[in-house]
Amino acid sequence: MGEGRLSELGALAKASGEKAFLVYDPFLKGSETLEKIIANLKNNGVAVIEFNDISPNPRNTSIDAGTELCLKEKCDVVVAIGGGSAIDSAKANALVATNGGECWEYTERAGEEVTRPTKRGLPLIVVPTTAGTGTEATSFAVVNNPAEKRKCTIITPYIYPDIALVDPLIMTTIPSMITALTGLDTFAHALESYISVNATPISEMLSLYSIELFAKSIRKAVNEGENVEARDQMALACGLGGAAIGTAGVTLPHALGQPLGALTDAPHGGTLAACFPQIIEWTLPYAEDKLSKVAGILDPSLDRDLSDTEKSSQLPRILRELYQDLHVDVSFGKYGLKESEIEALADLCFVGFLQDIKAHPKPVTREDVIYLINKCM
Ligand SMILES: NC(=O)c1ccc[n+]([C@@H]2O[C@H](COP(=O)([O-])OP(=O)(O)OC[C@H]3O[C@@H](n4cnc5c(N)ncnc54)[C@H](O)[C@@H]3O)[C@@H](O)[C@H]2O)c1
Ligand SMILES: [Fe+2]
Structure with missing residues (x-):
């Protein structure tokens, strides 16, 4: 590097x-x-x-x-x-x-x-x-x-x-929207590997360091494309996230996002951004300690005395605010998914991405996936 x-x-x-x-x-x-x-x-x-x-x-x-x-x-x-x-x-x-x-x-x-x-x-x-x-x-x-x-x-x-x-x-020539969406892919790798049931102490360390670098640099990388230091930190966050998923794998957001990309040709990072807050909200009680740590890294102004339940419940809001700063406004519907394709999308998740669904900290049924896709429309 x-x-x-x-x-x-x-x-x-x-x-x-x-x-x-x-x-x-x-x-x-x-x-x-x-x-x-x-x-x-x-x-x-x-x-x-x-x-x-x-x-x-x-x-x-x-x-x-x-x-x-x-x-x-x-x-x-x-x-x-x-x-x-x-x-x-x-x-x-x-x-x-x-x-x-x-x-x-x-x-x-x-x-x-x-x-x-x-x-x-x-x-x-x-x-x-x-x-x-x-x-x-x-x-x-x-x-x-x-x-x-x-x-x-x-x-x-x-x-x-x-x-x-x-x-x-x-990387200084990456347009700002591609910087934002690919950056959110990096964040997804770090967070999903962190909460994966297959996480190990070493992968958790990689995931957390990746999230710290992401939190520090993503806004600068998006808004000041030629800022080499921010690009460098995002590149490191990206590699660390990759190494973490190499061990712990990804979880439900990728299981939903990847087949959406196949159905609509939407950009990979965008498909993840479009389901992240909804999936986190739905997952909350199953990974409170880890999600509260992530909320604290992304928003250092969060009151340290809050309980894990209180802190982790802030994460969907923190993400939505981040999306605003990055000018990211995405949904499954905006990417062209039709109501009539929801069942087919749910089936695709379970064929191509069963390993990711199994790694999610909260058990996932087909009905859950359909509920979540509807929330992401
Ligand atoms: N193998 C893995 O571990 C893994 C993990 C996650 C995602 N993926 C897959 O990777 C693919 C997405 O890759 P991606 O998100 O990097 O996007 P991408 O490779 O599709 O590139 C997106 C766009 O950015 C342009 N681009 C790339 N670098 C640029 C630069 N420096 N300056 C200007 N333009 C540039 C490309 O030409 C393209 O138009 C998807 O198929 C996704 O499923 C793979
Ligand atoms: Fe990815």
Whole structure:
């Protein structure tokens, strides 16, 4: 991590291979930054095959086309530069290149046949350009299947990046709304992993530090995009959140948000922001001690003498005020979910995201999910 470390990419890639499959985010197309990245790889003796067919919520068909090109060109290292969509796409390329088949086969789908990878993917170096998903530090790649209107996740330790090169300078161009929504994704990772039934003392430490950095920096990152210190702190919050979910996983907000993204193509962070206060309110009595700690970090002015019940009950209000400061005004209805799709969305949660539902501190039934979706409309 650190300002300017992107310049080390070529030397790092050279240590892993001779020919890089370079997956880059379309926002970099034609930019001076991309030119420099390619020159840096080539100057270090690494040949480059470029791929940029990446959409937000990356599609299985594009990912498979990428893997085919990577194999055809006999690339021996995968380098990804971009947001979570570009990095997840590259993670799936690296994994499928060595394990064979198509990326969708490897996604977790409860009750369906899932192919389990048996070996590591190609060497993988990632450079995140958003501070949100934490994918640079997770064992996940989220794949969107538009034909089935489903988004599911590949979960395997074989998909961890070998190297994550995190440089805040490449994040100063993120538009403010994307900064806000990706930042809320980071917060979701930290908070969900913190309250997950699979949390451990180490993951809790990562989650809490991530929430502290988020609380300190998110407003500055959104309102002063070129503030490198704020970008740097959000990038660290993001990586820590990723490492925390790598151990403890996520919970109900992601189980609801991910399939909403598949149905409506809404941005991932926005889908989480749209259900967070409602889910927290509904969960409250089951995680009071932890939620009260989070409320205290986000709003240091909260009276220390309040009980955990009183403090934690302030959290939905604190979040709604934060959304106002970040100009975030989202709901499932605004993202285009129709009343007639609510039942289907509830079903999708239980197929693709059962592991997240099981990790939630309060037991969740299908009726609960339908109640919550209605609240988020
Ligand atoms: N693998 C994981 O652990 C994990 C965790 C959470 C979410 N995800 C997945 O990641 C995807 C979302 O990733 P994301 O939130 O980073 O968004 P994204 O990658 O879809 O990017 C959002 C937009 O920002 C643009 N962008 C990215 N960096 C920029 C920059 N520096 N300057 C200007 N524009 C920039 C992109 O071109 C895109 O239009 C979703 O599919 C989500 O499900 C993965
Ligand atoms: Fe996420």
